[in-house]
Amino acid sequence: MKPHVLDVSHATMQFGGLIAVNDLCMVIDDEEIVSLIGPNGAGKTTAFNMITGMYKPTSGIVSLNNHDITGQRPDRIAAQGIARTFQNIRLFKALTVEENVSIAQHLRLKSGWPAATLRTPRYRREVTLMKRHTEELLEYMGLSEQRNEVAGSLPYGMQRKLEIARALATGPSMLLLDEPAAGMNPSEAEELKSLILGVRDGFHIAVLLIEHHMDVVMGLSDRIYVLNYGNLIASGTPKEIQKNEDVIAAYLGVDEDDA
Amino acid sequence: MKKKTLSLLLTLLLCVALVGVLFLLQGSASDYLLRIARLCAINLVLALAMNLINGFTGIFSLGQAGFMAIGAYATALLTIPAAKKQMMFMIAPLVKPLDALTLPFGMALVIGGLMAAALAFLIGLPCLRLRGDYLAIATLGFSEIIRVIITNMQNVTNGAQGLKSIPANANIWWCYGVALVVIVFMGLFTTSSYGQALKSIREDEIAAESMGVGLFRHKMLAFVLSAFLAAVGGGLLASYNGTIGPDMFRVTQTYNVLMIVVMGGMGSISGSVVAAFIVTIGQEYLRVLDGPITIGAFHTDGVSGMRMVVFSVLLLVVIVFFRNGLFGTKEVTWTSIGRRLKSLSGRGKEGMQA
Numbered sequence: 026m027k028p029h030v031l032d033v034s035h036a037t038m039q040f041g042g043l044i045a046v047n048d049l050c051m052v053i054d055d056e057e058i059v060s061l062i063g064p065n066g067a068g069k070t071t072a073f074n075m076i077t078g079m080y081k082p083t084s085g086i087v088s089l090n091n092h093d094i095t096g097q098r099p100d101r102i103a104a105q106g107i108a109r110t111f112q113n114i115r116l117f118k119a120l121t122v123e124e125n126v127s128i129a130q131h132l133r134l135k136s137g138w139p140a141a142t143l144r145t146p147r148y149r150r151e152v153t154l155m156k157r158h159t160e161e162l163l164e165y166m167g168l169s170e171q172r173n174e175v176a177g178s179l180p181y182g183m184q185r186k187l188e189i190a191r192a193l194a195t196g197p198s199m200l201l202l203d204e205p206a207a208g209m210n211p212s213e214a215e216e217l218k219s220l221i222l223g224v225r226d227g228f229h230i231a232v233l234l235i236e237h238h239m240d241v242v243m244g245l246s247d248r249i250y251v252l253n254y255g256n257l258i259a260s261g262t263p264k265e266i267q268k269n270e271d272v273i274a275a276y277l278g279v280d281e282d283d284a
Numbered sequence: 285m286k287k288k289t290l291s292l293l294l295t296l297l298l299c300v301a302l303v304g305v306l307f308l309l310q311g312s313a314s315d316y317l318l319r320i321a322r323l324c325a326i327n328l329v330l331a332l333a334m335n336l337i338n339g340f341t342g343i344f345s346l347g348q349a350g351f352m353a354i355g356a357y358a359t360a361l362l363t364i365p366a367a368k369k370q371m372m373f374m375i376a377p378l379v380k381p382l383d384a385l386t387l388p389f390g391m392a393l394v395i396g397g398l399m400a401a402a403l404a405f406l407i408g409l410p411c412l413r414l415r416g417d418y419l420a421i422a423t424l425g426f427s428e429i430i431r432v433i434i435t436n437m438q439n440v441t442n443g444a445q446g447l448k449s450i451p452a453n454a455n456i457w458w459c460y461g462v463a464l465v466v467i468v469f470m471g472l473f474t475t476s477s478y479g480q481a482l483k484s485i486r487e488d489e490i491a492a493e494s495m496g497v498g499l500f501r502h503k504m505l506a507f508v509l510s511a512f513l514a515a516v517g518g519g520l521l522a523s524y525n526g527t528i529g530p531d532m533f534r535v536t537q538t539y540n541v542l543m544i545v546v547m548g549g550m551g552s553i554s555g556s557v558v559a560a561f562i563v564t565i566g567q568e569y570l571r572v573l574d575g576p577i578t579i580g581a582f583h584t585d586g587v588s589g590m591r592m593v594v595f596s597v598l599l600l601v602v603i604v605f606f607r608n609g610l611f612g613t614k615e616v617t618w619t620s621i622g623r624r625l626k627s628l629s630g631r632g633k634e635g636m637q638a
């Protein structure tokens with residue numbers, strides 16, 4: 026059997042007395058779209074940060090394609106194939122769209138800095154390939170015309186797209202999207218849905234997504250994990266989750282009289 | 285492709301023109317003018333060194349004076365003739381094998397640079413794990429430590445007496461030669477993939493790291509390269525001055541260079557180049573202000589340091605009106621000049637039609 030792309034097993038993240046994520050177990054398979062949902066403060070972003078190496082889990086193991094990556098540095102994890110976007114867009118704002126995407130390919134550069142400074146033939150070959158890849162990605166995201174514009178000057182929706190393009194440029198086997206539909210209107214969210222599906226099919230990667238837009242979550246996800254107060258309270262297909270009483274209680278609260 | 289050859293041709297022409305101007309200067313200008321011209325080039329090197337770490341990488345390091353001191357002392361000790369060294373070291377004799385060793389100027393500059401780079405690596409190990417103000421203070425501290433060590437290593441640096449009779453190798457050709465090499469290096473390095481990675485760290489560390497840019501490795505690279513260039517600049521300065529002492533490398537030295545970098549624009553090579561000339565020439569010609577001044581009924585017999593007050597005001601004006609320095613992070617390239625010329629001529633035509 027093929028190993029899971031991502032396997033989080035019994036991961037716990039504790040900040041002093043606060044247990045932000047408690048004993049989280051989740052797996053994601055190839056070309057699967059999985060959502061992580063839960064009320065505000067449930068520990069979704071903390072879970073993301075454990076997977077991408079921003080936090081070192083207090084205990085538990087995170088493995089990518091059967092390799093243990095627990096607690097490794099973010100840049101190492103990125104090089105091994107996990108790319109992410111951020112809840113509050115974090116582009117290189119003063120740099121151009123093109124630069125944003127090409128920086129994400131720096132991790133694959135084999136030439137050292139002296140070779141890069143002297144523009145050796147090998148470095149130039151590498152850069153030509155990077156440029157072509159950048160061009161393809163921008164084309165795919167519909168950002169070709171903005172390639173020389175400063176990233177910070179793009180409209181919000183395009184910034185979201187650029188962040189996804191930048192993440193894809195690292196050549197990931199798995200993409201983590203932190204609230205990609207935040208601040209989008211229904212038609213933009215609809216467009217995002219088809220974009221994510223397209224990315225999954227076009228790049229053959231797994232997608233893990235944190236999202237509050239239930240339309241997006243239910244429409245896209247193969248499976249859903251639900252967190253509440255750091256605990257995993259449910260997991261399953263969108264249909265199962267919609268009927269799950271714990272989930273409904275977590276989102277809407279339980280009426281004291283009924284309980 | 286055609287555009288590329290054109291800009292290469294223009295650059296070559298500019299270099300030839302520069303050499304011509306330098307020849308003219310050397311032939312006709314007074315020694316005083318030549319000294320200022322040389323100092324401009326040295327300050328340019330120092331500013332670019334600092335811009336690499338503070339401007340391009342966005343790390344607020346204040347350790348420059350220390351690295352300059354290493355370069356200056358290394359260059360001085362490796363170029364002063366043996367007989368002169370013997371006369372100078374009166375309190376404690378100079379350690380072997382330095383006492384008899386003299387090397388060509390260029391080699392001495394490179395050795396000084398390499399020493400500073402090695403030291404920067406050691407200092408960087410703890411310092412580059414810090415951020416913002418903490419990093420600034422830590423690097424400042426190390427810079428002072430270097431100065432204090434130099435003051436107290438009597439048998440190597442001649443302590444507080446300093447070093448004299450440093451051969452005046454730093455003529456106009458050396459200064460502008462080194463400056464040109466450093467400009468070309470900075471231009472190529474900052475536009476390479478590594479330079480882009482450094483800029484991404486400046487823009488957003490967290491995002492850069494998540495996109496696979498190893499923070500520590502890249503910061504270290506910038507820090508070490510910057511120290512190397514600062515030391516080369518320090519070596520030139522030592523030879524330019526003829527004498528050096530530990531007091532030359534106080535923190536004020538760092539601030540002087542920082543002023544050029546900020547005025548020109550953090551992260552702009554063109555900015556540092558232009559500002560190096562403005563600041564160096566300005567500091568020289570504003571010397572009048574240090575002398576006696578009579579304005580109407582008001583008279584002073586000369587306040588030394590007055591020009592620096594005026595200079596501070598000028599810097600404030602620049603900061604107020606050009607928030608990111610004269611150039612921001614922009615560069616002057618042949619393409620940008622071409623675009624500017626085109627828009628100017630376009631506007632001219634429109635004006636005529638109207």
